């Protein structure tokens with residue numbers, strides 16, 4: 275495996291090894307472009323992956339100090355856990371559920387579609403679905419998405435959980451389909467087929483689910499073009515007197531600091547850490563943080579409009595005997611303002627285990643008592659959704675740096691402010707109501723609405739824009755202000771779309787790698 | 800909870816299933832009701848924690864635990880089992896012991912103010928819940944609630960009672976063990 279010198283200034287330095295960073299490293303490596311991947315978390319082994327919700331949460335989550343602010347219930351229920359993400363090689367792809375859907379055409383142009391939305395900072399993406407299609411195809415093939423033309427892999431079998439929801443959807447005339455999952459249904463690409471353990475969100479012990487942890491990263495390393503340094507927390511990105519970035523300062527597992535020189539830097543630390551890094555890299559030349567001439571770094575934080583709905587039935591469902599997301603009710607994924615809200619949402623059939631259900635059914639201080647206990651006693655008779663809808667970019671939903679408090683690395687603690695736009699609230703209420711109708715049509719005796727839990731989808735804090743004044747990066751994820759500084763993760767999203775973000779993150783990273791290769795050849799960067 | 804005898808279970812001789820069988824048998828009879836509380840506390844009677852906190856407080860804590868997450872067909876021993884680590888810690892952690900002692904006092908004070916009697920002697924669950932609600936945001940209440948939640952719902956020994964399967968990879972998942980079985984849809 276490659277080992278590069280700290281003074282080697284011909285390298286691409288990639289910060290983060292998740293969906294964006296891990297993919298970019300492998301794509302570049304296959305083209306013969308050398309990179310160092312700096313990853314804050316540890317490198318886990320397959321044998322570290324257990325079918326245990328709290329154990330895995332404790333083992334792999336990003337638990338560094340963070341604050342949640344705003345009037346939303348999340349700030350009260352989880353004051354220090356705005357997001358549920360991973361600190362480890364593979365990033366949040368270790369515990370993602372594998373749902374891999376393409377954006378719809380209109381979702382790349384929400385400003386054009388709906389015009390100006392009061393109180394929101396809506397903008398069109400500088401790219402279209404048509405431009406993305408070949409990259410979606412490549413991403414589906416790379417990740418092994420079932421039910422797609424790209425792979426020809428069949429869908430998973432229909433689980434009991436799926437059947438309950440599909441019947442309810444049929445009865446109320448809503449469209450429900452099996453989920454496109456980046457989970458093998460046949461042995462493929464050196465990985466096993468899914469065994470239906472039901473613990474996708476704790477990491478896949480069998481490697482059936484795509485994760486950069488055991489796909490992109492080892493493939494990249496095998497080329498000899500990539501060195502992955504786990505337990506390497508990037509503290510700041512530095513630049514030369516011309517304003518080009520020239521390396522990053524990071525702390526290793528023992529707290530020792532190193533400076534790695536770079537020709538190009540790609541930031542892929544997920545949507546809280548990526549803007550935080552840029553803000554922490556403020557200098558005399560860039561007093562508001564790197565690439566922040568627009569003032570948009572850290573702004574427009576999006577998480578999708580979410581919530582949960584769990585129905586109780588008279589007879590067992592055993593929802594946990596299933597891939598975590600066996601199917602999706604797509605009926606309301608379009609943009610139809612006559613519903614009373616703009617943009618769309620998916621009802622994703624999703625199970626939690628009993629331990630997480632007890633924590634999320636009625637989170638926070640008031641989560642106790644007979645009603646909750648009775649519902650939990652019905653755990654095996656439950657079926658439910660996780661609502662995933664497009665949320666509005668709102669400038670005041672943002673990541674800022676705590677004025678005084680520092681974390682274990684001596685960096686200011688991030689403060690995450692997130693609250694609903696009125697459209698988000700209306701959409702969620704619509705989703706709660708339709709879900710109830712659906713479940714009652716198949717005999718639900720009780721339907722529980724769950725508030726949003728810590729964000730698993732994090733987007734938008736270094737958004738893509740046509741004009742430098744509106745966002746942080748251009749159509750290639752290259753920062754408007756600094757040619758050799760890129761953003762390669764979900765923070766590039768201009769708007770959130772309805773769909774889960776990872777397929778789009780991966781497609782963008784594949785596309786970005788082509789651009790970086792081209793620009794390097796032309797000696798533009 | 801899972802006492803529907805008609806539910807088809809996959810055949811399996813693994814230890815998990817035999818434990819499930821054992822629990823189903825022992826938990827089948829309802830052991831709720833006030834009678835049980837006259838002789839049991841939350842901490843085992845012979846534990847140092849029980850002696851330190853006193854019999855009355857110990858019983859009060861058990862009553863409270865059963866009111867916070869009431870599962871009438873879950874025997875006291877499970878609530879006690881859940882709290883064993885807390886009891887152990889309280890023996891050597893004076894601050895924790897203080898939290899518990901003062902907490903029980905506050906609970907009783909609240910109860911006396913509302914119903915003129917100690918928590919343990921408030922007759923109905925409905926009334927006791929009013930008392931608990933009043934102290935809900937205290938560190939004492941949240942500590943008990945948090946430990947109970949993890950202890951009950953994150954306890955592999957009682958998952959089977961809730962019809963939750965727990966770890967399945969070592970059994971080959973559910974691909975050949977009924978992931979698609981449902982007889983009422």
Ligand SMILES: Cc1cc2nc3c(=O)[nH]c(=O)nc-3n(C[C@H](O)[C@H](O)[C@H](O)COP(=O)(O)OP(=O)(O)OC[C@H]3O[C@@H](n4cnc5c(N)ncnc54)[C@H](O)[C@@H]3O)c2cc1C
Pocket residue numbers: 289290291292293294295312313314315358359360361362363364365366367369370371372373374475506507508509542543544545547548551599729730731732762763764765774775776777779
């Ligand atoms: C429970 C759960 C279920 C999900 N299910 C789905 C799903 O079904 N479909 C879907 O599309 N998406 C899903 N997601 C979301 C998906 O995981 C993320 O969108 C995706 O992984 C984000 O990719 P990323 O590259 O932006 O960041 P990540 O994958 O999170 O990678 C970021 C990496 O950067 C590292 N890092 C951060 N800061 C630094 C630093 N300063 N120095 C060095 N390294 C750093 C982190 O440790 C991390 O490894 C789910 C997420 C969760 C939590």
Ligand code: SF4
Pocket residue numbers: 457467468469470471472473474475477478479480481482483596597598972
């Ligand atoms: S259900 Fe399938 S994809 Fe999910 S963790 Fe189990 S084997 Fe992996």
